[in-house]
Structure formats: structure tokens, C-alpha cells
Amino acid sequence: MLVLVFPELEDIGRKVAEGLGSRFQVIYKKVFPDGESYVRIEANVEGEDIALVQTTYPEQDKRLLELLFAVDTLRNHGARSVEVILTYLAYARQDREFLPGEAVSVRTVLRLLSSTGVDVLYVVDLHKPDSLRYFAGQAKNIIPSKVFSNKLRSMGLKNPIVVSPDLGASHRAKALASELGCECFIIRKHRDRITGQIRHELPENIDVSGKEAVIVDDIISTGGTVANIASFLRRCGASAVFAVASHGLFVGEALRKLKDAGVDKVLTLNTLANRIDNDLIEYVDVSPELIAVLGEYSTP
Ligand code: R5P
Numbered sequence: 001m002l003v004l005v006f007p008e009l010e011d012i013g014r015k016v017a018e019g020l021g022s023r024f025q026v027i028y029k030k031v032f033p034d035g036e037s038y039v040r041i042e043a044n045v046e047g048e049d050i051a052l053v054q055t056t057y058p059e060q061d062k063r064l065l066e067l068l069f070a071v072d073t074l075r076n077h078g079a080r081s082v083e084v085i086l087t088y089l090a091y092a093r094q095d096r097e098f099l100p101g102e103a104v105s106v107r108t109v110l111r112l113l114s115s116t117g118v119d120v121l122y123v124v125d126l127h128k129p130d131s132l133r134y135f136a137g138q139a140k141n142i143i144p145s146k147v148f149s150n151k152l153r154s155m156g157l158k159n160p161i162v163v164s165p166d167l168g169a170s171h172r173a174k175a176l177a178s179e180l181g182c183e184c185f186i187i188r189k190h191r192d193r194i195t196g197q198i199r200h201e202l203p204e205n206i207d208v209s210g211k212e213a214v215i216v217d218d219i220i221s222t223g224g225t226v227a228n229i230a231s232f233l234r235r236c237g238a239s240a241v242f243a244v245a246s247h248g249l250f251v252g253e254a255l256r257k258l259k260d261a262g263v264d265k266v267l268t269l270n271t272l273a274n275r276i277d278n279d280l281i282e283y284v285d286v287s288p289e290l291i292a293v294l295g296e297y298s299t300p
Contacts, residue, residue, distance in 0.1 A: 001020060001022040001023075001048075001049045001050070001051055001298065002022060002023045002024075002025065002043060002045065002048045002049070002050055002051070003016055003017035003020070003022050003023065003024045003025075003050075003051045003052075003053065004024075004025055004026075004027055004041065004043070004050055004051070004052045004053070004070070004074075005024070005025075005026055005027065005052070005053040005054070006026070006027050006029065006053070006054050006055075006063075006066060006067075006070075007026055007027070007029065008055060008063075008273035009053050009054065009055055009087060009273070010026050011270070012053060012087065012270065012285075012286065012287050012290070013026070013053045015285075015287035015291070016051070016053060016085070016287055016290050016291055016294065019287065019288075019290075019291030019294075019295070020051075020291060020294060020295060020298070022051070025041075025042065025043045027039060027040070027041055027070055028040040028041075028042060029066060037062060037065055037066050037069065039066050039069040039070050039073065040073075041070060041073050041074065041077070044077075045074050045077050045078065045079045046077060046078035046079070047078060047079075047080050048079050048080060049079075049080050049081045049083070049298075050074055050079045050080075050081065050082050050083065051083045051084075051085060051294065051298065052067070052070060052071065052074070052082060052083065052084050052085065053085045053087070053290075054066070054067045054070075054084065054085070054086060054087070055086065055087045055088045055271055055272055055273050056086065056088055056089060056090040056091075057088050057090050057247070057249065057272045057273065057274075058272070058273060058274055060090035060091065063090070063273070064090065064109065064112075067084070067086075067113075068112060068113070068116050071084065071113070071116045071117050071118055072116050072117065074117070075116070075117035081119045081120070082117055082118055082119050082120075083118075083119060083120040083121070083122065083294075083298060084113065084118045084120070084121050084122070085122045085290060085294070086121065086122065086123045086124065087124045087269070087270075087271035087272070087286060087290075088124060088246075088247050088271045088272055089106070089109070089123045089126055089127075090109070091105035091106050091108075091109050092106050092126055092127035092128070092131060092218075093106075093127050093219070094106060095107075095127065095128050095130075095131050106127075106131045106134065107131070107134040110131065110132070110134035110135040111134055111135075111136075113135060114134075114135050114136035114137060115136075118135075118137060119137050119138070120137055120138045120139070120140075120297075120298075121135050121137065121138075121139040121140070122139075122140050122142055122290070122293060122294070122297075123139070123140075123141055123142065124142045124144060124246060124247075124269065124271050124286055124289070124290075125141070125142065125143060125144055125172065125218050125246035125247065125269075125271075126141045126218075127218050127219065128168065129141040129171070140293065140297060142289055142290065142293050143171070143172060143175045144246055144269060144284075144286055144289045145172070145175040145176045145178075145179045146179060146288070146289055146292070147269070147284050147285065147286060147288055147289050148176055148179075148216075148244050148267060148284060149176055149179035149180050151267055151282070151284045152180060152214065152242070152244070152267070153180070155265075157180075157212045157214075157240075157242075158212065159182075159210065159211045159212060159239075160180055160182045160211065160212045160213075160214050161182060161183050161184070161185070161206075161208055161211045161212070161213055161214065162176050162177040162180065162182060162183070162184035162185075162214045162216055163184070163185060163186075163187055163208075163213050163214065163215045163216065163229065163233065164184065164185070164186045164187065164216060165187060165215065165216075165217055165225055165226070165229055166186065166187070166189065167186055169216065169217055169218065170184075170186050172216045172217070172218065173185075173186070173216045176214070176216050176244065180214075183206075185202070185203050185206045186203070187200055187201075187202070187229055187232075188200065188201040188202070188203060189201075198228065200228065200229060200232040202236060208233055208236045208237060208238045209236065209237030209238070209239075210237065210238075210239050211238055211239060212238070212239060212240040212241075212242065213230075213233040213238040213240070213241045213242070214242045214243075214244055215229050215230060215233070215241065215242070215243045215244065216244045216245075217243070217244075217245045217246075218245065218246050218247060219245060219246070219247045219249060220243065220245040220247070220248050220249060220250060220254060220258075220266065220268070221249045221250075221251050221254070222251050222252055222253075222254050222257070223250065223251075223253070223254030223255065223257040223258045224257065226243045226245065226258060226261075226263065226266075227257040227258050227260070227261035227263070228261070230243065230258065230261040230262050230263045231261040231262055234261070234262040240264045241261075241262055241263050241264055242263070242264060242265050242266075242267065243258065243263050243265070243266045243267070244266075244267045244268075245266065245267075245268050246268065246269050246271060246286075247268065247269065247271050247272060248266065248268030248269075248272070248276070248281060249272070250276055250278075250281075255276075255278050255280055255281070258280060259280055263280065265280065265281075265282055266280050266281050266282070267282050267284050268281060268282075268283060268284070269283065269284055269285075269286040270283050270284070270285055270286060271286055
């Protein structure tokens with residue numbers, strides 16, 4: 001197998017290749033003066049099984065187009081199979097028509113990947129794993145609960161309890177709680193129909209006082225979701241609040257909001273092309289999780 005990676009994720013690509021005992025090459029790319037993207041694959045890929053590693057943030061549209069260019073080129077040059085490992089899939093949250101006539105963006109993106117010639121798709125912590133039904137080939141959502149639980153264990157938590165922001169995200173919380181061997185619950189949300197304000201509530205049998213609450217989500221974008229839950233859990237007596245989010249976008253004032261809400265630490269993965277230096281954030285390497293899954297499922 002040959003592992004190809006775009007320059008943004010060179011580090012991950014190299015580790016994955018080492019972990020799989022495969023060859024590795026960085027894809028050459030540049031931007032023309034008018035803003036158009038250029039991609040060149042320098043390796044001879046004829047007859048090769050390719051694992052192509054890419055993220056799609058930031059800039060979503062550019063990263064996606066580069067990926068499509070690369071896949072099409074691989075197909076055109078006779079690659080035997082093309083597996084794509086997306087550390088982050090953009091547009092995942094627009095997964096249905098919330099208002100009539102809206103684009104179901106994740107469907108379009110996944111159909112494009114299928115039709116360009118991706119045989120197998122791996123996505124790290126997709127917003128709704130069920131969206132993978134729009135991809136025509138074999139697809140797998142990678143839940144990074146092992147790398148996060150290892151990190152949390154190394155931090156010496158005494159009495160953790162895992163919290164899911166909503167029902168749709170509960171599969172992540174359950175997976176992490178099972179790795180940590182601790183309790184987990186889904187926070188209850190009530191929206192005031194008149195003011196639109198959200199009120200949180202703990203399930204009846206749950207007590208967080210004196211416990212280290214670990215909020216698990218796929219994405220932190222503006223930080224609002226985690227910040228609201230964090231301040232609620234603090235009011236309920238949690239001794240510490242940790243946020244575990246696979247993809248830390250940290251848009252605008254996100255980090256200030258999280259700090260003000262009493263979040264002690266945010267653990268996030270190196271799934272994006274940017275990295276933010278801030279004491280609140282700790283990056284966890286996703287590579288071991290990719291190597292484990294690819295080793296198990298990939299073309300030998
Ligand atoms: C929403 O359903 C997602 O799972 C995240 O909870 C959401 O995208 C987080 O966004 P923000 O940080 O802006 O609240």
C-alpha cells in the first residue's frame with residue numbers, strides 16, 4: 001500500500017504509513033495567482049492500493065476540491081484501489097433539509113467522493129455516522145475513544161462521569177465511558193418556546209457533585225454548546241469540567257466562552273489543518289486510532 005497525504009497532514013500521514021509498514025509520499029499542490037488549486041501526484045500509482053489522507057478544514061471548499069482532484073488523478077493513472085481517510089469531513093452537520101429547499105450538503109459531498117472513484121472511506125468522528133449511507137462504497141466512522149481515554153487516564157481523573165450534549169451524540173459518550181469504565185448520561189435540554197432560551201436538567205438518578213465531568217462532542221465551533229453545559233454542570237457541583245471534542249474549530253470567541261464557563265481543559269484531536277496555541281487546549285494524536293482501524297479493515 002502507498003500512503004499519500006496532503007502537506008497539511010504530513011505528520012499524520014507519515015505515522016500512519018510507518019504504523020502500516022507502507023510507503024509514503026506527500027502530494028504536491030499549489031495555488032495559482034487567480035486562486036485556482038493545482039495538485040500533482042508524483043508517485044507512479046499504477047496497480048497500487050492507495051490510502052489517501054486529507055482533512056477538510058480550514059478551508060472546506062478548497063480542501064474538498066483538492067481531494068477530488070487527487071482521487072480523479074489516481075483513478076486516471078491506474079491505481080488499483082483508493083481508500084480515503086478523512087480526519088474531518090466538512091458539511092457533515094447539514095445532513096437533512098431543516099427548511100424546505102435546503103441543500104443536504106453532506107449528501108452532495110459524499111456522492112461526489114463516490115462518483116470520483118473512492119472505493120473505501122474512513123471518516124474520523126462524523127457528526128451523524130448514518131450520513132455514510134450517501135457514500136456508495138464501503139465506509140467506516142472512526143470513534144476516537146481509545147486515544148481520548150488514554151489521555152484522560154494519564155491525567156489522573158479520580159471520579160469521572162461522561163456527559164453527552166444530546167441523544168444524537170450519545171454513541172460517543174457511551175464509547176468513551178465504556179473505555180474509562182465510568183458512568184455516562186445524556187443531558188436534558190428544554191427550550192422555552194417564547195424566549196427560545198435553553199434550560200438544562202440532569203436525569204433523575206444522576207449526581208455530578210464532586211465528580212469530574214467530561215463533556216463529549218464531535219465539534220467545538222463557536223463553543224456555545226459545550227460552554228452552556230459546562231456552566232450548568234459547575235452549578236450542579238462538578239469538581240472539574242473537561243471538554244472532549246474530536247474537531248476543535250474554535251471559531252471567534254469560543255475559547256473565551258469555554259474558559260468563562262469553567263472548562264478546565266479541552267482535549268481535541270489533530271484532525272484539522274490548523275493548530276491553535278492556547279493553555280486551555282491539549283491536542284491528542286489521532287494516528288494510533290487510524291492505524292488500528294486501517295490495519296484491521298484496509299486492503300492488505
Ligand atoms: C451539533 O449538533 C454538534 O454536534 C456540535 O454540538 C456543534 O456543532 C457545536 O457547535 P458550537 O460549538 O458552535 O456550539
